[in-house]
Amino acid sequence: MSAIKIEKLTPDQDSQIKIWFDKWHATGICTDPADRPRAEEAIVKMYELIGKSKPRFVWVDSPITANLMCHILQKASRKQDKTSLEASLEASLRDSLRDSLEASLWDSLEDSLGVSLGDSLEDSLRDSLEASGDSKVEVHYTSFWGQQDSYWIAFYKFCRDVVGVKYEKKDSEVLDLWADIAESAMWFWPYENICIVSERPSSVKMDVRRRIHSLDSAAVTFRDGWSVYAIHGVRVPEKYVLTPAYKIDPKEVLKESNAEVRTAVIKKCGFDHFRKHLDSKLISASNGNELLEFDLGASMKVRGLLLRWIDKHDSKETILPVPRTLEQFKKTGDVPDDINDCEQVRRWTLHLTKDEELVNES
Numbered sequence: 001m002s003a004i005k006i007e008k009l010t011p012d013q014d015s016q017i018k019i020w021f022d023k024w025h026a027t028g029i030c031t032d033p034a035d036r037p038r039a040e041e042a043i044v045k046m047y048e049l050i051g052k053s054k055p056r057f058v059w060v061d062s063p064i065t066a067n068l069m070c071h072i073l074q075k076a077s078r079k080q081d082k083t084s085l086e087a088s089l090e091a092s093l094r095d096s097l098r099d100s101l102e103a104s105l106w107d108s109l110e111d112s113l114g115v116s117l118g119d120s121l122e123d124s125l126r127d128s129l130e131a132s133g134d135s136k137v138e139v140h141y142t143s144f145w146g147q148q149d150s151y152w153i154a155f156y157k158f159c160r161d162v163v164g165v166k167y168e169k170k171d172s173e174v175l176d177l178w179a180d181i182a183e184s185a186m187w188f189w190p191y192e193n194i195c196i197v198s199e200r201p202s203s204v205k206m207d208v209r210r211r212i213h214s215l216d217s218a219a220v221t222f223r224d225g226w227s228v229y230a231i232h233g234v235r236v237p238e239k240y241v242l243t244p245a246y247k248i249d250p251k252e253v254l255k256e257s258n259a260e261v262r263t264a265v266i267k268k269c270g271f272d273h274f275r276k277h278l279d280s281k282l283i284s285a286s287n288g289n290e291l292l293e294f295d296l297g298a299s300m301k302v303r304g305l306l307l308r309w310i311d312k313h314d315s316k317e318t319i320l321p322v323p324r325t326l327e328q329f330k331k332t333g334d335v336p337d338d339i340n341d342c343e344q345v346r347r348w349t350l351h352l353t354k355d356e357e358l359v360n361e362s
Contacts, residue, residue, distance in 0.1 A: 009163070016162050024154035027183055028147050029204040034059070034197070035184035039146075042180035043188065043195055049174070055195040062222030063187050066196045070140035070189055073196075146186045147200060153179050199223055207232055214241060215268055231264040245269040250277040259300045266296070271304045271319040284342040291342040293324070305342070305349055320349055 009017075036059060044054045060066045156175055159165040167175070181188070186198040203221040207213035211233030212220055218227035218241070229241040240248065240261075248269055254277055256262045266274050271294070283291040283303070290306040303324045308317040322345055329335040329348075336344035347353075 013162055016158075020154060020158050020162065024150045025210065027154075028150035029201075029206070030147055030183075031201055031204055034186065034199050036197075038183070039181050039185035039188075039197060042177045042184070043190070043197070045177055046174075047190070047195075052192070055191065055193055058194060058196045059199065060196060061199050061224035062201075062226040063198050064222075064226040065224055066187065066189060066198050067140050069196050073191065073194065074140075140189065142187050142189050144181075144188045144190065146184075146188060146198070147182050148187070149178060150182050153182050209233075215245075216241065231268055234260045234264040236261050236264055240265045240268070245273065248273070250274045254278070254297070259296055262296050263300060263302070266302075267321075271321065275304075275319060283340050286341075286343040286346070289342055289346055291322075291340070291345055292319075305345055307346065322349055 036057075040057050043057075047053065047055060058069060060069055153175065156167075157179060160167060160172065160175070186200050188195060188197040199222065201220050202223045203218070204212065205214040205217070205219050209232075212228065212230045213232050214229070215231065218238075219230040220228040227238075229236055229238045231241065240253070245268055248265065250269075250273060253262055253265045253269075253274070256265075275294075279295045280292045281295075283293055285291070288308045291303065292306055293301055293303050295301055301324060303322050304319040305322045306317060306319045308315065310316070323329045323332070323339070326335065326339060329339055334348065336348045338344050
């Protein structure tokens with residue numbers, strides 16, 4: 001079948017994207033109990049497609065429990081190998097669909113599900129098992145993400161169901177099986193005679209950019225209590241989330257080897273909490289205000305605008321994060337003439353025109 005190239009959607013097709021995105025994003029972060037009969041039926045059909053008999057299903061409450069079960073199975077029988085589902089179904093299906101279609105409609109589903117949620121869970125899974133202190137417990141990864149496969153399933157189903165792309169009959173049927181699993185369960189581990197399937201999480205919290213996030217509780221929680229802690233998509237140690245911002249020790253945070261973790265915690269606490277503990281460089285100053293650049297280590301630098309003013313005869317000050325590069329300013333749609341000029345950056349931050357003055361009415 002020759003490839004179909006889609007360069008532009010019709011107005012009606014374009015209007016469906018947000019609806020489609022919202023539907024499949026909701027599937028990807030669904031916290032309802034798994035629809036076990038639907039998931040099992042789809043997995044059994046996948047086994048049948050590669051000539052395998054119906055497996056015995058073992059349901060667990062989270063991927064961490066699933067990994068412990070995988071470890072027990074492999075310890076009990078070294079002959080217990082995973083089926084060739086990935087090579088026979090997922091890989092061949094994606095290759096076949098790509099051969100039928102060349103399109104680039106959007107990548108936000110992959111960003112919000114495949115990257116933010118999936119990678120964080122996988123990293124946490126590895127760290128949780130390693131933290132158990134039992135070096136004999138191997139991390140058993142899976143390529144079968146269930147509801148978190150929504151991002152690529154949604155793409156190909158959109159092309160078929162909305163755009164009208166025609167797939168081979170078998171490919172279309174297998175795509176529907178993947179969709180059935182995504183809409184009914186979490187990750188699964190297929191073995192020759194047994195399939196381990198994880199329940200969905202009981203809670204998923206995200207920020208406005210659809211990154212897993214919570215400042216005072218777990219961002220993702222499963223029914224057995226296994227949790228993932230994250231700040232704006234960055235997975236962080238539990239202590240930095242559960243500890244109130246004012247109680248977090250800046251010196252401890254600045255010793256963190258991971259620069260992304262340091263940055264995430266600083267965002268939670270605010271620059272004021274860390275200012276005295278960070279190396280900084282004065283970029284420029286104007287009318288008592290200062291444009292500063294802070295060194296977070298590992299070649300990571302951020303800028304802050306230190307504002308000072310008088311409020312009811314009391315001196316006040318605060319520091320606000322501001323873009324550091326011209327490219328970062330351009331993302332806002334507005335750029336000062338000189339990004340290194342304290343006064344221009346102050347006016348940009350306060351949304352003031354060139355001649356407008358900020359009036360304090362208190």
